[in-house]
Amino acid sequence: MNAFGIIGIYIAAAAGTLAIGLYLRWFDRKVTAMVQWRKGPPWYQPVADVLKLFYKETLMPATARGTGFLIAPAIGLAASALVAAMLWSAVLTPETGFVGDLIVVVYLLLIPPLMTILGASASGSPHAAIGASREMKLILSYELPFFLAMLVAVIRTDWTLQLGPIASAGVVPLYSISGVIAMIIAILAMQAKLGQVPFDTAEAECEIMSGVYVEYSGVPLAIIYLGRAMMLAVMPLLLITVFWGGLEPTGWGIPAFIGKYLLLVVLVTLIRNTNPRLRIDQIMRFFWFGVAPLGIAAVVLAYLGKAWAIKWL
């Protein structure tokens, strides 16, 4: 495939994921409204929000380091777009890709939060500084359990490190004890990666005024909005690809895929709506002393299951 083809696919996947992400943002808000017995926003709401932000003035705090402050959201968006392209190509054409693209995806997923920290630090606001330090601790807490969960899927599919073959390996990692534990851990890590309640300490809007995003307005805020919509579309896709068999090319494959996708998003929304915000020390304790040992147990179970050839372990 020539370079233009690759760039075209990249742009198409990014734009498609963006559209799905904006739809999911609305879906999330609508489900929230239904949980709270409200009517909720109309279907075009995310589009109106983004358009409006593009038409608003962009303010720069006097204390900000201009370049870092403005460019950080764009790099975050680009990284999530790249992840989206890699995941869709693994889901739609499992034979493409390269060995180790799972590792690349996991590392690329780290860039949006890192860019959030960079932009927040560059804004020179004390609220954003508190938010950035919390975001840093949040990454430290959820990254280890997230890796362990991915490792379970890798072990269960005979040490495959490639997304396409993991999705079409024939063994669905979720349908086993270690797989279920790993999926639960991955869902918790997804909640933290998306910055949703109970793990939204970095942007707590009542105590530190949206924390890491406090100084953003206008176009950069629109890019942040888009980036977060993109992440909302990317994370369930990653979980389905790694743990839940991806997109099966059969008649029932597509509806089942959409069902799994929406189920994961509804789960995120319901967790968000039924939990209070945790303090950052509570989050660290939860992930390190609660979730991480569980992840190690899941890895051991998966390994034993492989060694003794027990399918359900």
Added chain:
Amino acid sequence: MALKNWALRKSLWVYHVNTGACNNCDIEVLELLTPKYDIERFGMILVGTPRHADVLAVTGACTRQAQPRLQEVYRQTPKPCVVMAIGSCAGAQGIFAESYHMGAGVDTAIKAVDPDAIIVYVPGCPPKPEAMIAAAVKAMELIKTL
């Protein structure tokens, strides 16, 4: 331009500024979020910082202490934005007019920063949530003229 007007009208984000209200107006503002009124139907949400806001929901009589802060918040709000003066206090200082601790009043304070500011008044002590929704609709109409 039509697209700009549409987007601005359909997505008003509200930041709530208290300039010395008795807290009754603030409770009525929060009422807007409850299932009965649910302003998210119109795409309005409450945000945590003036930098994200399109509407400043100002309550209170604008005391001397609060006035410079209100002006600073207005300066920090990206334009175009609308100021909603909620309650008799914010409209004309209500029963506190001519007290020793009063600033210039919400509209005068804002006009001192930006003479072209869009200000909508919601009279009442406290105003009903319906009145605030009506004011929001009027604010949307005003945004059209920008």
